[in-house]
Amino acid sequence: MINLSRPNISEQAIESVARVLRSGQLVHGPESETFEQELAVYLGCREAILVSSGTAALHLALMALDIGSGDAVLVPDFTFPATANAVMAVGARPVLVDVSADTYNLDPQCLRQTIEGWRGAERLRAVMPVHEFGHPADMAAISGIAKEHGLYVVEDAACALGANLNGRKTGTFGDLACFSFHPRKTLTTGEGGLLTTDNPELARRTRRLRNHGMERTDSGMRFMEPSLNYRLTNFQAALGRAQLPSLDLWVNDRRELAALYVENLAAPAGEGLLTLPNADPGHSWQTFMVVLDGRFDRAEVIAKLKAVGIESNLGAQSMQEIGLYGDALDTCKVGPHLYAQGLALPLYERMTPDQIRQVSESLTAVLSGAD
CATH class of the missing domain: 3.40.640.10 (Type I PLP-dependent aspartate aminotransferase-like (Major domain))
Known part of the structure; x- marks a missing residue:
C-alpha cells in the first residue's frame, strides 16, 4: 500500500x-x-x-x-x-x-x-x-x-x-x-x-x-x-x-515530488478530468490535492485507488457544508466544490519517483475508464 x-x-x-x-x-x-x-x-x-x-x-x-x-x-x-x-x-x-x-x-x-x-x-x-x-x-x-x-x-x-x-x-x-x-x-x-x-x-x-x-x-x-x-x-x-x-531538506524533497505529480498528471488535467493545485515556489506541500471534475464520484475514485494499493482521501472540509457554524448563508461557492471534489494523493518525502508515477498512472486510468 x-x-x-x-x-x-x-x-x-x-x-x-x-x-x-x-x-x-x-x-x-x-x-x-x-x-x-x-x-x-x-x-x-x-x-x-x-x-x-x-x-x-x-x-x-x-x-x-x-x-x-x-x-x-x-x-x-x-x-x-x-x-x-x-x-x-x-x-x-x-x-x-x-x-x-x-x-x-x-x-x-x-x-x-x-x-x-x-x-x-x-x-x-x-x-x-x-x-x-x-x-x-x-x-x-x-x-x-x-x-x-x-x-x-x-x-x-x-x-x-x-x-x-x-x-x-x-x-x-x-x-x-x-x-x-x-x-x-x-x-x-x-x-x-x-x-x-x-x-x-x-x-x-x-x-x-x-x-x-x-x-x-x-x-x-x-x-x-x-x-x-x-x-x-x-x-x-x-x-x-x-x-x-x-526540515528544509524534507520540504525540498516534497517540492520535487509535487513537481513530478504536476508533470505526470498534465495529460488528465489537459483533458479536463481534474484540476492541479497551484505550484507556488514557497509551498511546503504538506498535502497534494487535485480537484476532480464534477462528473466523478470521489468516493468511487478513492475505492478504486485503494483496490490497487493506493491510499487517498478528501483534502479538507467546507465549514458551510458541515453546518455547525451558524446559519448556512450559501455565500461560499468554491469551498463546497473543493470539499466535494478534492482528492488528496500520497505525498511524503520518502516517496520515490516511481511511486509518484504509479499513483499518477493509476489515477489517470481510473478517471479515463469511468463511465
Whole structure:
C-alpha cells in the first residue's frame, strides 16, 4: 500500500525521546525551552511558544487577544474544522469567507466583500487566514485589509512549517501564528503545536495561559487568571528537535515530488478530468490535492485507488457544508466544490519517483475508464 503520508522518525530521534524518558523530566523542561529557541531562529520570529496541539495554539491565540462572546472572527470556508472550532471555543462567531479555486486559500476579494457587507450583531475582531496544505496565503493583501478595518491577524499555519512567501517564513506575518505537529505534518511530535509572535506581551500572556494561568514571581508561582493545561511534554520536544535540522531538506524533497505529480498528471488535467493545485515556489506541500471534475464520484475514485494499493482521501472540509457554524448563508461557492471534489494523493518525502508515477498512472486510468 502506498500510504497517504508517513512520519519520518529516525532511530536517532527515537533515542532522543528515550533519553528524556530515562531522565524523568517529562513535562515542559529543558528540551522544550531549547526547541522553542531553535524554532524562533528557524522561523525568524521573536517568540515561539510550544503547546499540546495545533488546536490548542488556535484556542490560546484567541484567548490571548481577549476574543470571546459578542465577537466574530473571519475564517476561510475551506479548512480543517479546528480553525472554526477554536472560534466557537472562546464563545465567538465564525464568519465564513470563500477561498480561491487555485490556491485553496482565503480569497482577499471575498474577505473585503464580507467585511464591508457585515451586518451581524457581533463585532468583527480578527481574521484567521489558513496556509492550506502549505500554500502561503496572500498575506500582503490580507494584512492590508485587516489593518484598514482594525482587525487582528492570526495565521493558521498548521500545515505550513517550512513554507515561505517571497523568502519570509509563513507564521511571521500575523499578530500571532499557529502551527501543528500532528503525524501528517512534515515535522511531528505525535500531537503538538506552536504559537509564534513578535509581540513580547502576547508571548508572555500565551505562556501563562498554556499553564493554568500561572506566572513565576519573586514569591513563587502565582495564578494570574483562570486557564488551561496546554503544555507540550519534554520528550515530545526532543522528538521535534531531532527532526528540525532535516526540515528544509524534507520540504525540498516534497517540492520535487509535487513537481513530478504536476508533470505526470498534465495529460488528465489537459483533458479536463481534474484540476492541479497551484505550484507556488514557497509551498511546503504538506498535502497534494487535485480537484476532480464534477462528473466523478470521489468516493468511487478513492475505492478504486485503494483496490490497487493506493491510499487517498478528501483534502479538507467546507465549514458551510458541515453546518455547525451558524446559519448556512450559501455565500461560499468554491469551498463546497473543493470539499466535494478534492482528492488528496500520497505525498511524503520518502516517496520515490516511481511511486509518484504509479499513483499518477493509476489515477489517470481510473478517471479515463469511468463511465
